[in-house]
Amino acid sequence: MTNPYLCPSCKTNRSRFNIIEQLAKPVKMDPQSGEVVDTFTNETLDPFHTPYKGPAVKVQCGSCGLVEDEHSFIKFAESNKR
Secondary structure (H helix, E strand, C coil), X not given: CCCCCCCXXXXXXXXCEEEEECCCCCEEECCCCCCEEEECCCCCCXXXXXXXXXXXXXXXXXXXXXXXXXXXXXXXXXXXXX
């Protein structure tokens, strides 16, 4: 988070953002009721459960509300320097 950001949607916001830290919680749910039947850790996943491989951080533009991967905001700022 030490890189400048620029919103790829509104193209003007360089200073107001919400940093969203994602924490995946592996669970097994009952298909009929939707209740959580079991919870796992990445070390105890069963063979049919794929571990989460998405980004740890997402960013929301504080002006227009766009939510994207942090990488998108950084790359847009790099390609549109002042």
